[in-house]
Structure formats: C-alpha cells, structure tokens
Amino acid sequence: xxxxxxxxxxxxxxxxxxxxxxxxxxxxxxxxxxxxxxxxxxxxxxxxxxxxxxxxxxxxxxxxxxxxxxxxxxxxxxxxxxxxxxxxxxxxxxxxxxxxxxxxxxxxxxxxxxxxxxxxxxxxxxxxxxxxxxxxxxxxxxxxxx
Amino acid sequence: xxxxxxxxxxxxxxxxxxxxxxxxxxxxxxxxxxxxxxxxxxxxxxxxxxxxxxxxxxxxxxxxxxxxxxxxxxxxxxxxxxxxxxxxxxxxxxxxxxxxxxxxxxxxxxxxxxxxxxxxxxxxxxxxxxxxxxxxxxxxxxxxxxxxxxxxxxxxxxxxxxxxxxxxxxxxxxxxxxxxxxxxxxxxxxxxxxxxxxxxxxxxxxxxxxxxxxxxxxxxxxxxxxxxxxxxxxxxxxxxxxxxxxxxxxxxxxxxxxxxxxxxxxxxxxxxxxxxxxxxxxxxxxxxxxxxxxxxxxxxxxxxxxxxxxxxxxxxxxxxxxxxxxxxxxxxxxxxxxxxxxxxxxxxxxxxxxxxxxxxxxxxxxxxxxxxxxxxxxxxxxxxxxxxxxxxxxxxxxxxx
Numbered sequence: 342x343x344x345x346x347x348x349x350x351x352x353x354x355x356x357x358x359x360x361x362x363x364x365x366x367x368x369x370x371x372x373x374x375x376x377x378x379x380x381x382x383x384x385x386x387x388x389x390x391x392x393x394x395x396x397x398x399x400x401x402x403x404x405x406x407x408x409x410x411x412x413x414x415x416x417x418x419x420x421x422x423x424x425x426x427x428x429x430x431x432x433x434x435x436x437x438x439x440x441x442x443x444x445x446x447x448x449x450x451x452x453x454x455x456x457x458x459x460x461x462x463x464x465x466x467x468x469x470x471x472x473x474x475x476x477x478x479x480x481x482x483x484x485x486x487x
Numbered sequence: 488x489x490x491x492x493x494x495x496x497x498x499x500x501x502x503x504x505x506x507x508x509x510x511x512x513x514x515x516x517x518x519x520x521x522x523x524x525x526x527x528x529x530x531x532x533x534x535x536x537x538x539x540x541x542x543x544x545x546x547x548x549x550x551x552x553x554x555x556x557x558x559x560x561x562x563x564x565x566x567x568x569x570x571x572x573x574x575x576x577x578x579x580x581x582x583x584x585x586x587x588x589x590x591x592x593x594x595x596x597x598x599x600x601x602x603x604x605x606x607x608x609x610x611x612x613x614x615x616x617x618x619x620x621x622x623x624x625x626x627x628x629x630x631x632x633x634x635x636x637x638x639x640x641x642x643x644x645x646x647x648x649x650x651x652x653x654x655x656x657x658x659x660x661x662x663x664x665x666x667x668x669x670x671x672x673x674x675x676x677x678x679x680x681x682x683x684x685x686x687x688x689x690x691x692x693x694x695x696x697x698x699x700x701x702x703x704x705x706x707x708x709x710x711x712x713x714x715x716x717x718x719x720x721x722x723x724x725x726x727x728x729x730x731x732x733x734x735x736x737x738x739x740x741x742x743x744x745x746x747x748x749x750x751x752x753x754x755x756x757x758x759x760x761x762x763x764x765x766x767x768x769x770x771x772x773x774x775x776x777x778x779x780x781x782x783x784x785x786x787x788x789x790x791x792x793x794x795x796x797x798x799x800x801x802x803x804x805x806x807x808x809x810x811x812x813x814x815x816x817x818x819x820x821x822x823x824x825x826x827x828x829x830x831x832x833x834x835x836x837x838x839x840x841x842x843x844x845x846x847x848x849x850x851x852x853x854x855x856x857x858x859x860x861x862x863x864x865x866x867x868x869x870x871x872x873x874x875x876x877x878x879x880x881x882x883x884x885x886x887x888x
Contacts, residue, residue, distance in 0.1 A: 348888045356820075380824055380840040380855055402854055404824045405884065462828075 347452040354409035359416045360398045369396070372475040374403075374468050381407045381465065385415070385472045389480060394418045394426060399469075406456070406465035413449050414469040423477060430470045437466050491776060491864055504869045506837040509654050509682060509813055509860030511704045514769075518707055521768040522761040532757055534733060548760055551767035552750075555714055558770050559699065560690045566722060568715040568750040569758055573681040574604040576700030576715035577648075579753060580677055581608035584698075584717070584725040585646065588675075591617040593645040598623050598631055599850050600653040603843040605679045609648065619643070622846075628808045629850050630658035636665055646675050651683035655842045655858060656806045657813030659683070666695045675721070681705055685862075686785060686812065688778040691716055703762065707769035712762035715753070722749040731755040781863045785812035788861050788870065795874040802877065805851055812861030815842075818880055823855040829883045830857075833876050 363371070369386040381403035388396040397415040414433075418426045433450055435442040439457050456466045493499050495515040505513055531541040533548045552564040561567060570576045589595070595609055599622050609620050623639045626632050631649065647669050651662050662678060669676040677698040680689060684699075685706030691699055699716040703709060717725060727734060727746060734755040738744035746752045773781065792814060793807050805815040818826050823839035830837060838858045841848065848854045859873075 348884055351888050352884050382854070402822065404822045404828075405888065408822075 342451050342454070344455075347455075350413070350449050350452040351405060351409040354412040355405040358399075358408055358412035360412065361400060363398050363400045364396070369398075370476050370480055372472050372479065374401070374407075374472050381468055383407065383411060383468060383472065385411065385469065385476065387418075387473070387476050389423070392423050394421055394423070403468065404465055406453070406462055407468040410450075410453060410466050411469035411472075413452075414473070417448065417450070418473070426473070427477070430474065433470055434467065437463055493864060495772075496864055499864065502834050504833075504835045504865075504872060506835065506859045506861065506865065506869075506873070508685075508705070508862040508865075509842070509858060510838055511710070512685065512707050512862055513864065514709065514765075515707055515772055517772060518709065518765045518768045522709060522765040525761045525764050530761075533760055544760055547764050547767070548758070551763045551770075554767050554770050555716075558689070558774070559684065559716060560692050561716055562692065563719065565749055566716055566719055568717070568722070568753045569763055570700075570713045570715050570753075571711055571759070572702040572704070572713035573679060573700040574702075574713075576713050577604050577677075577679065578608050579715055579725070579728055580698050580700065580717070581612050583728045583753070584721060586612060586616065587726060588724070589616060589618050589645055592619065592643055594619045594621055594641065594643040595646045595648060596621050596623050596636075596639055596644055597648055598625060598653075599846045600625060600629060600631075600656045600658075600844055601648075601650055601846075602654050602679065602681065603845065604681075605648055605650060605677075606846065623647075623649075625656075625850055628658070629656045629806065629847070630809065631660050633661060633664050633668070636668055640668070640672050640674065644672065644674055646677060648677035648679070650679040650681070651689075652686065652811045652813070653844070654682050654813065654860075655815050655844045655847055655856065657682075657809040657811040657815075657860075658806070659687075659810045662694045662696065670695060682811070682813070682860075685773075686778075687782040697721060703766040703769060707772055708766040709759075709762040712759045712766055719749070722753075725749075725753070727752050727755065729753075729755040733757070776863065784863050785861050786810060788812060788865055788867065789814060791867055792859065792861070792870050792874075795870060796877070799874070799878055801880065805853070805856055812865075814859045814861075815856040816859070817853070817856055818877065818883070821880075821883060823857045825883065825887055826857050826880075828887045829880060830873070830876065832886050833872070835873055835876065 363386050369388050371386040374381055374383045383399055383401035383403050385399045387394055397419050399411050432442045432446050453466045456462050496513050497516055498513050529540040529543045531544045533545040535541040552567045555567045556564040613620050624635050652659050666676050675697045678696050680699050680701040684701040697718055702713040734747055734752050736745040736747055789812050796802050801819045803817045817823055827839035840855055842858055
C-alpha cells in the first residue's frame with residue numbers, strides 16, 4: 342500500500358468515520374478507553390449474539406489515528422465470530438508491534454503498517470483493540486458468573 | 488527585545504522552541520550547577536550539625552527559606568514550608584488545616600477553571616466532612632469577576648481557594664480585591680500561585696494572602712520541590728499530615744510526642760536538599776531580571792502572538808483577552824493532539840489536552856485544546872516560526888501520518 346493511499350484511508354475514516362454514534366441499548370456491552378498516556382476518549386459498544394458480533398458503534402473525541410483505526414476495526418468485525426475477532430486483533434497487534442502477521446486478513450488496517458516508526462502513536466493505533474478486548478473480557482466474566 | 492542571555496539555558500542551544508512553560512520551565516545552567524555543587528562538594532544531610540559539610544548544607548537550605556520569604560514578601564522565613572510541589576502544598580493546606588478548621592455546612596468557593604490540584608483535595612475533604620464545594624460562575628470570557636465573587640458569598644462561606652492565574656484560560660485574578668472581600672466576610676483566602684509566582688511579582692503582605700502554594704519547577708527550578716506559604720497564625724494551627732524524622736522533638740513508646748515548631752514540623756523526612764538549593768538559584772536568576780519586567784515582556788509576547796494568529800482563519804482562540812502568557816487554541820477540524828504532533832515535527836513543544844482542568848469543559852464546551860504558555864526566554868522570532876508553520880498546516884496529515 343503506498344503512503345498516499347494509507348493517508349487517504351486514515352483521513353477518510355477520521356473525518357467521516359463509520360459506526361459513529363452509540364445506540365446505548367441494554368443488549369449492547371460498552372467499554373471506555375482508559376489510555377493513561379493520552380487524551381483520546383472513546384466509548385465502544387458491541388452487540389454480540391450466539392458468539393457473533395451483530396453490531397458495533399463508537400463515540401468520543403480522539404486523534405486521527407485512533408478514530409480512524411476504530412472506524413476501520415468496527416467495520417471489519419461486524420459479522421465475525423468472537424474467535425475470528427480475536428485472531429484479527431492478534432494479527433493487528435503483531436502488525437503494530439513489528440511481529441509476524443498475515444497481510445491478507447488485515448486489509449485496510451495495513452494503513453497502519455508504519456506506525457512503529459512513531460512509537461508514541463502505537464497506543465493510538467491500539468486504542469480500539471484494547472477497548473474491544475475489554476468488552477470481550479467483560480462478556481466472558483458475565484458468562485462465567487451466570 | 489529579548490531580556491535574557493539565551494545561552495544561560497543549555498537546552499535552547501538545540502533547535503528547540505519550547506512553549507509548554509505552564510507544564511514546566513527550562514532550567515538555566517546556574518541552577519543545575521548549584522545542585523551539582525551540593526552533590527559534588529557538600530552532599531550531607533541537613534540538621535546534623537556535627538560536621539562541617541552538614542552545617543554547610545543546613546545553611547544553604549535555610550538560606551533559601553529566607554530567599555523565598557523575601558521573594559514573596561513574607562513577614563518571616565518561618566512562614567515558608569518546603570513541600571514536594573504546589574499539589575503537595577494544597578493537600579497540606581486542605582488536610583492539615585481545613586480538615587480541622589471547617590465545620591458542618593461550611594462552604595468552600597472554587598471556580599471551574601481551577602487545576603485538578605485545587606479541586607480534588609477539596610472534593611475528597613467533602614467526602615469525609617459535611618462541607619459544600621461551590622463554584623463561582625465565570626463570565627463569557629471564562630474569567631473571574633469581582634462581582635461574581637461578591638454574589639457567591641453567603642454566611643456559610645469560609646474559604647475561597649483560587650488560582651491567581653489559571654492554567655488554561657490564563658486570566659489574572661485581582662487577588663488584592665478578592666482578599667479584601669474575603670477578609671471583610673471572615674473568609675480565608677487560599678491562592679494557587681503555580682502559574683502566577685513564576686510570572687509576576689507576588690506580595691503576600693500587600694495582597695493579604697492567607698495561604699499560597701507554588702512549585703519550583705515552573706519557575707526555572709528543579710522538579711520535586713515547592714512552597715507552602717501560610718500566615719503564622721494559621722501555620723501554628725495547621726496539623727502535620729506526614730510524620731517521621733526531622734519533625735519531632737521527642738516521642739515515647741506510649742505515644743507521647745512533641746513536634747518541632749513551624750515550619751520544620753511540616754517537613755518530615757529528608758527534604759529535597761539539592762532541589763531547594765536549586766530553587767534558591769532560580770530565585771536569584773529571576774530577581775536579576777525583575778518580575779515586573781518578566782510580566783510585561785510576556786504580555787507583549789502574547790499580544791504579538793494573538794495579533795499574528797488572528798490573521799489565520801483556521802485558528803480558533805479561546806482566551807485572547809486574558810493578560811498572561813497563556814493561549815489556548817485549536818486548528819479548525821483538527822484534534823488538538825494531532826496539531827501538537829504536527830508542531831513537534833518542527834521541534835515546537837506545546838501541550839494538547841485538557842491541561843488538568845477537567846471541569847473547564849463545562850464552561851468552554853470543548854474538552855481539548857492546544858496550549859501555548861510563554862516564558863521570558865521565548866522570542867518573537869519563535870512566535871513567527873510557529874505562526875508560519877500553523878499557516879502552512881494544510882499538509883498536516885501528510886506530516887503526521
């Protein structure tokens with residue numbers, strides 16, 4: 342992916358993000374980013390049925406990288422099973438942290454393949470996945486409790 | 488016009504434009520040298536007068552107490568307590584003094600533009616004591632007016648705790664008048680001087696300030712040391728909130744204990760000795776320029792900055808009327824952090840965020856801003872560079888992504 346295209350993907354998803362605006366319904370599980378090193382403030386909500394992501398939304402104020410990454414991520418995970426989402430997260434984290442990844446599974450997320458050059462922006466790029474992981478953990482805890 | 492020798496600040500010899508002085512200031516070589524001198528040549532603990540270098544360290548430490556007293560025009564050096572910073576000073580005032588002083592239903596007046604360190608201790612105290620925390624309304628420019636101070640006072644008001652200059656809006660409060668109003672109503676005035684003491688003349692007698700808190704690192708000094716000033720009559724009634732070595736006269740196994748007199752009573756444990764010595768040098772440096780000169784120069788710089796930035800239609804200014812070197816702004820449509828990262832690409836340092844004034848968002852309806860906070864070593868040339876880079880910011884995403 343050339344740098345012009347990467348930039349276009351990021352800026353488009355920042356200025357006109359997908360799935361922005363929370364539904365705040367009881368059948369959604371919500372989590373807030375709690376990034377201690379920056380000022381990004383995003384809520385993500387997921388609707389999960391039968392182990393599958395049915396809907397995903399976010400809201401909040403954040404920088405271009407975290408907002409765009411959230412937009413792209415949410416778009417990608419709708420319709421996926423939790424296992425598939427976990428695999429995607431794993432792949433994406435590897436991309437950001439300069440480990441081995443499967444390019445074919447990441448698609449537009451490849452726009453972040455040079456973020457490691459700006460180490461202080463890694464947390465921005467990882468913001469959506471950390472928040473989604475929080476939701477999945479919350480869901481598992483609830484399930485175990487039941 | 489530049490009022491100092493920039494070579495005094497080694498870090499400025501690099502290609503760096505530093506506009507985050509509200510967070511912390513740069514240090515002149517003389518401050519660092521004084522601290523090194525202590526560590527290299529007489530690095531003993533204080534108040535252990537059995538040998539020469541300990542006496543030398545004690546004298547150097549106590550001499551700074553005198554300097555601080557002179558710097559803010561306190562009546563006595565006994566009114567100067569060294570703390571770890573303005574936050575520590577405010578916590579000591581709230582939990583050492585106010586916790587005992589305030590009764591049920593008493594009210595404390597703050598404003599929504601206060602720094603976290605002048606809000607959270609009060610909110611915590613309100614959890615354990617049945618007191619009320621109220622906020623004096625701000626005007627359209629998010630500034631505090633004397634009228635609103637007067638209107639907010641009622642028979643239960645016991646304390647007004649406000650910054651002399653706020654850290655985002657940068658409004659310079661008329662502490663002299665507010666103090667008169669407070670004292671006419673038997674109200675104690677606590678002043679958060681973190682953003683004012685480094686930038687303008689402070690006179691605790693003329694302004695009749697009851698308590699004052701400030702940090703050394705925001706005025707050329709090192710991190711880890713600050714000052715709590717309190718009138719003698721209040722410090723005598725303030726309880727220590729930290730206990731240990733250096734602050735007690737004697738103690739027995741059964742809990743019988745006598746503490747030392749003020750201000751030593753409030754300095755438990757080994758204090759930041761080299762940092763206090765560094766603070767002393769910072770005060771010398773500031774005095775060699777003159778606080779009035781510093782204040783006027785910064786005001787001139789701010790007006791220059793505003794006039795230039797106003798010509799850029801993409802810039803939204805939030806506090807152009809305030810008379811201090813603090814300016815909050817955003818580039819239209821750009822998240823503040825992205826602007827800060829863009830500027831960092833050109834080695835311009837400024838801060839993005841809510842600047843620890845998290846309840847200010849209720850006032851200005853915007854959570855995050857970029858903040859320029861000037862100091863006397865900044866120049867018009869640096870401002871020109873900033874203005875130029877903000878003007879060509881159409882390629883911002885090209886730079887940061």
